[in-house]
Amino acid sequence: MTARPLPGNTVELTVNDQGPGMTPDTASRIFERFYRADEARTPTSGGTGLGLGIVKAITQAHGGTITVHTTPGHGSTFTITLPAAH
Secondary structure, three states, X not given: OEEEEEOOOEEEEEEEOOOOOOOHXXXXXXXXXXXXXXXXXXXXXXXXXXXXXXXXHHHHHOOOEEEEEEOOOOOXXXXXXXXXXX
């Protein structure tokens, strides 16, 4: 994870992973509540599909944005931009 100040009194947090990446269709839905990229998962195998939905809600509640850039087979980069504290 990295954090850096941006112009306009904002801060950017970036998280990179080495995972399998996502297709464009999955990336466009990943922040939806209850969405699971791995359809083979069941409620008993772990995960509810809420994690990134919660991250998005908290980010927006603080006046920020969250995005993902991803390439299948090459991981993903999640970027959160928030207003800096005064």
